Amino acid sequence: SQQGEEDPQALSIQEGENATMNCSYKTSINNLQWYRQNSGRGLVHLILIRSNEREKHSGRLRVTLDTSKKSSSLLITASRAADTASYFCATFASGGSYIPTFGRGTSLIVHP
Amino acid sequence: DAEITQSPRHKITETGRQVTLACHQTWNHNNMFWYRQDLGHGLRLIHYSYGVHDTNKGEVSDGYSVSRSNTEDLPLTLESAASSQTSVYFCASSVGLQETQYFGPGTRLLVL
Numbered sequence: 001s002q003q004g005e006e007d008p009q010a011l012s013i014q015e016g017e018n019a020t021m022n023c024s025y026k027t028s029i030n031n032l033q034w035y036r037q038n039s040g041r042g043l044v045h046l047i048l049i050r051s052n053e054r055e056k057h058s059g060r061l062r063v064t065l066d067t068s069k070k071s072s073s074l075l076i077t078a079s080r081a082a083d084t085a086s087y088f089c090a091t092f093a094s095g096g097s098y099i100p101t102f103g104r105g106t107s108l109i110v111h112p
Numbered sequence: 113d114a115e116i117t118q119s120p121r122h123k124i125t126e127t128g129r130q131v132t133l134a135c136h137q138t139w140n141h142n143n144m145f146w147y148r149q150d151l152g153h154g155l156r157l158i159h160y161s162y163g164v165h166d167t168n169k170g171e172v173s174d175g176y177s178v179s180r181s182n183t184e185d186l187p188l189t190l191e192s193a194a195s196s197q198t199s200v201y202f203c204a205s206s207v208g209l210q211e212t213q214y215f216g217p218g219t220r221l222l223v224l
Binding site: 098 | 152200213214
């Protein structure tokens with residue numbers, strides 16, 4: 001079963017708008033990572049947030065983590081057509097497992 | 113610049129044939145991973161390695177094998193290709209356990 005599940009599955013917005021996608025998970029984690037995948041390409045790491053952190057920023061990206069709700073959100077501000085991609089969260093469970101579990105992803109389309 | 117490469121990028125094979133997909137990284141990372149990506153399933157872990165001569169089974173390892181004879185390479189072998197193994201395969205590496213993963217460009221495999 002999937003540890004991380006992204007929501008929504010698909011998101012369509014206009015350039016300049018903000019895009020928010022969410023990731024929910026089931027078990028305690030050490031960290032959660034967000035990745036982007038452009039069509040036909042490999043995944044690219046965006047942000048890593050650890051379990052003792054609540055928010056991280058990187059350029060136009062803002063990631064929050066709520067361990068009590070077992071959820072994370074990725075906010076892309078002032079989106080651009082180049083942000084069109086699929087976005088995945090990956091969770092690393094606490095308790096000795098060192099392998100990641102990826103969600104099914106959110107497909108984001110930004111219309112120019 | 114350090115990188116991770118995969119070959120071939122596209123492969124068509126027949127059911128029952130043995131196929132080997134190559135993965136080579138110049139990051140000098142100890143940890144390497146193989147995933148498959150299918151519509152509706154996201155990324156699923158096939159095998160992973162924490163160092164030379166170390167290999168471990170992932171979520172969907174049946175029908176696949178890996179070997180790690182050096183730091184740079186983790187080839188993935190499909191012992192007897194099946195149509196269910198038609199997929200896109202990604203190799204990744206990381207410097208530390210539960211840290212950022214760096215992905216290759218992927219191999220698109222079609223088993224007829």
